Amino acid sequence: MAxxxxxxxxxxIRDLSRAEMERVLEVAAEMGHARSxxxxxxxxxxxxxxxxxxxxxxxxxxxxxxxxxxxxFDNTEGTSxxxxxxxxxTIKMFEAYSDAIVLRHPRDGAARWxxxxxxxxxxxxxxxxxxxxxxxxxxxxxxRATQGRLDNLHVALTGDLKYGRTVHSLADxxxxxRGNVLHLVAPPTLEFPAQHAAELRARGMEIxxxxxxxxxxREVDVLYVTRIQRERLPDETEYEKVRGSYRLTAAxxxxxxxxxRVLHPLPRVDEIAxxxxxTKHAYYFEQARNGIPVRKALLRLLMLTDELAGEx
Amino acid sequence: MTTDTQPEVDREFRxxxxxxxxxxxxxxxxxxxxxxxxxxxxxxxxxxxxxFGLRSKQLGRKDLLKIENRExxxxxxxxxxxxxxNATINLVRDGRRVDKFKVLLPDTFQGLARCSNHGxxxxxxxxxxxxxxxxxxxxxxxxxxxxxxxEGSDIQLL
Numbered sequence: 001m002a003x004x005x006x007x008x009x010x011x012x013i014r015d016l017s018r019a020e021m022e023r024v025l026e027v028a029a030e031m032g033h034a035r036s037x038x039x040x041x042x043x044x045x046x047x048x049x050x051x052x053x054x055x056x057x058x059x060x061x062x063x064x065x066x067x068x069x070x071x072x073f074d075n076t077e078g079t080s081x082x083x084x085x086x087x088x089x090t091i092k093m094f095e096a097y098s099d100a101i102v103l104r105h106p107r108d109g110a111a112r113w114x115x116x117x118x119x120x121x122x123x124x125x126x127x128x129x130x131x132x133x134x135x136x137x138x139x140x141x142x143x144r145a146t147q148g149r150l151d152n153l154h155v156a157l158t159g160d161l162k163y164g165r166t167v168h169s170l171a172d173x174x175x176x177x178r179g180n181v182l183h184l185v186a187p188p189t190l191e192f193p194a195q196h197a198a199e200l201r202a203r204g205m206e207i208x209x210x211x212x213x214x215x216x217x218r219e220v221d222v223l224y225v226t227r228i229q230r231e232r233l234p235d236e237t238e239y240e241k242v243r244g245s246y247r248l249t250a251a252x253x254x255x256x257x258x259x260x261r262v263l264h265p266l267p268r269v270d271e272i273a274x275x276x277x278x279t280k281h282a283y284y285f286e287q288a289r290n291g292i293p294v295r296k297a298l299l300r301l302l303m304l305t306d307e308l309a310g311e312x
Numbered sequence: 313m314t315t316d317t318q319p320e321v322d323r324e325f326r327x328x329x330x331x332x333x334x335x336x337x338x339x340x341x342x343x344x345x346x347x348x349x350x351x352x353x354x355x356x357x358x359x360x361x362x363x364f365g366l367r368s369k370q371l372g373r374k375d376l377l378k379i380e381n382r383e384x385x386x387x388x389x390x391x392x393x394x395x396x397x398n399a400t401i402n403l404v405r406d407g408r409r410v411d412k413f414k415v416l417l418p419d420t421f422q423g424l425a426r427c428s429n430h431g432x433x434x435x436x437x438x439x440x441x442x443x444x445x446x447x448x449x450x451x452x453x454x455x456x457x458x459x460x461x462x463e464g465s466d467i468q469l470l
Contacts, residue, residue, distance in 0.1 A: 012459075086437055107433040109457025128431050130458055 008308050009115035009122040010298060013133040013169045018176040020308055022150075025141050027297035028290075038304060039068030045098035046072040047090065048125070049081065049105045054266060055125050055134065058291035059102050066296055071097055091117045100303050103127070121302035123295075129165050135265055136169040138294040139224070142287040146261040147221055152179035156216050158246060159226030159271060161185075161192040166265045167226055168193075171200055181206040183216045187242045189233060213248060218255045223248070223281075225264045225271055243270070250275040263287050328361050333380040335402040335409075336392065341365055344375035346395045350469050351379075351388060358382060370398065391424050393417040394467060397448050417445050425453065426468040429460035441470070 010016070016024070044063045048056050056074055063070050072094065073079050081090060087105065091114045094101055103114050104125040111124035111131065126132040144150050155174060157167045161184055171192075174180045182205060184192045197207055210216050217223060225248055233239040248262065248271060261283040264272060268284070276282050301308050339347055344362050348354050363376035383403060384392075392399050393415040403411040422442045427434045434441040434457055442456035452463040 087433065088437060088439065105433075106431075107436050107458075108429055108431045108460070109427075109433040109455060112457045113433050113437065113439065127433075128458070 007119060007121045008302055008306065009118070009124075010133050010302065010308065011111045011115050011122070011124045012131045013136045013173050015133070016308070021137065021140060021173065021176065023307060024137055024294065024297050024301060025144055027300060028137075028141055028293040029145075031293050031296045031300070033065065033292060035065050035067070037067035038300065039063060039066040042068045042099040042303065043097065044068055044070050044299065044303075045094040045101045046070050046074070047094060047101060047103045047105075048072070048074045049076055049103075050126070051075065052104055052125065054288050054291060055104065055132075058288075059123075059125065059295050061292050062295040062299060065292070066299060068099075068299075072102075087114060088117060091122075095120045100299065123298060123302065126165075129163060131169060132165050133169060134291070134295055134298060135166050136173050137298070138287065138291045139166070139170050139263060139265070140173055141290050141294050142261075142263055142283060143222055145286075145290065146283055147259060150174070150177045150180075153222060154181045154183065154220040155222045155224060156183040156185055156210075156213075156220040157192070157224050157226070158185040158213060158248075160190045160228050160232055161226075162190045163229075163232055164226045167224065168196060170224065171196070171205075175200050175203045175205045181208070183208050183210055183220060185210045185213055185216060185246070187211075187246070189238065190228065190242070213246065213252055217252050217260075218257070221257065221260055223256075223260065223262045225262060225268075227267070227269055227271055247271055247273060248276055249273040250279050253279055253281050256281060328378070329407070330361070330378050330380050330404055331407045333378065333382050333404055334384055335404060336377040336379070336396075337374070337400040337402060338368065338371060338398045339375040339377065339396040340371060340398070341373040341375055343395055344377055346469075347375075347377055347392055347399075350391045350395065351384075353379065387424070389415050390417060390421060391469065393448070394425060394451055394469060397451055417448050417451065420444050420456070424470055425462070426470055427455040427458060427460055428462040428466035428468065429455065429458050432458040432460060434458075 046056060046059055060070060076082055087110060095118050100121045101118055102123045102125050103111055105127050108128035108130040111127040115122040124131055124133055140150060147153055161167050171182060201207055228242055230239050260281055262281050264284040266284060266288055353360055359380040361378040365373045366376055368374040389401060399415045401413055401415060402409050422440045427441055432455055443453040446452040446454050452461060454461050
């Protein structure tokens with residue numbers, strides 16, 4: 001539970017109101033990739049208990065572009081964690097060394113626990129299969145950059161909709177805006193959880209289910225593709241079948257709207273064919289690049305202002 | 313103390329009266345063992361009378377416990393609310409019932425149960441689980457940390 005000294009933190013996308021999300025995106029657009037010294041004399045602890053390429057390096061780049069320094073670790077090898085140190089003790093130690101903590105941890109709920117303990121702002125960079133709010137914010141930033149708005153969009157989510165934390169958080173965030181229509185495209189074994197879909201409908205969101213990408217590719221403004229992990233499917237035959245049917249190619253995109261953009265949280269394996277990269281619809285590499293201004297905005301808002309109150 | 317459907321004389325033969333202690337009524341049928349366990353009463357010297365399958369207007373069949381010379385703490389009553397959300401607590405002193413109330417699970421609470429998500433941080437750190445009560449009848453709990461919802465047999469008492 002909350003302690004008296006707890007700082008404003010970002011643990012879940014549900015912690016942010018629509019106005020707060022828009023404020024993050026507005027500051028991110030204003031900051032862009034420009035350098036500053038606003039974090040001069042300040043240190044950010046990057047505590048990554050699990051491997052990460054984009055998230056860790058975009059935070060690292062963000063801190064450097066703002067003139068700050070970093071400490072921490074990018075895997076637990078050689079750290080006290082390997083000797084059995086608890087997350088509690090690691091957080092208490094790093095709050096003394098730093099002005100903010102960025103945490104990625106394999107256990108669900110680790111970020112909430114750490115935020116409850118920390119006297120400095122804590123940003124969740126992914127906790128188990130639970131939440132990854134900074135990814136959601138950069139997804140929203142990318143949608144606004146390509147569509148000019150976050151209301152009245154037709155967004156298709158495809159791939160692993162059952163276990164994928166990015167699609168769950170993104171759906172929650174889109175429900176905060178008006179008139180968005182969600183198209184869910186997944187095999188029966190990896191369908192979006194029914195209870196979650198019911199919650200979104202209760203919040204006024206229109207949701208449609210589809211089995212084939214071809215059925216929807218020409219109607220949507222955003223096609224958000226995620227990776228299907230082999231271990232999520234019952235056997236190799238099922239995996240091969242599903243993998244083939246949910247693979248996006250340039251041919252699938254023929255006749256798509258001009259403004260339609262393909263997003264992917266990356267890494268991709270083969271769910272987006274290389275021939276899509278050359279189409280005007282491919283946006284996933286720019287999307288990854290958008291991680292830097294969005295994370296800079298969060299560092300500024302959480303470390304230097306009190307604009308993000310934390311939990312709603 | 314009377315059960316809701318049986319006359320006083322009949323009841324006296326089924327469940328003995330106590331002079332001092334606690335009577336826990338309206339326990340769902342076959343859940344008395346769970347309440348005994350969560351109060352740590354099995355294998356102790358405590359004098360406990362158990363009634364199984366008593367008739368009840370509210371529950372059809374119910375269980376009942378009488379514990380001599382013991383009054384329950386708030387924490388113990390909250391634990392009872394997890395397995396017997398309709399339970400009534402009767403406090404008996406000098407042969408008279410001096411208080412009667414229903415158990416009520418708090419809106420939020422710490423401890424008492426384990427999160428049903430095996431990947432939850434509370435299963436891997438020396439820390440106290442913490443829950444939000446979503447529903448009381450039947451009990452539905454949400455983990456404060458991982459937000460997993462536990463209900464029915466998923467709810468494991470600590």
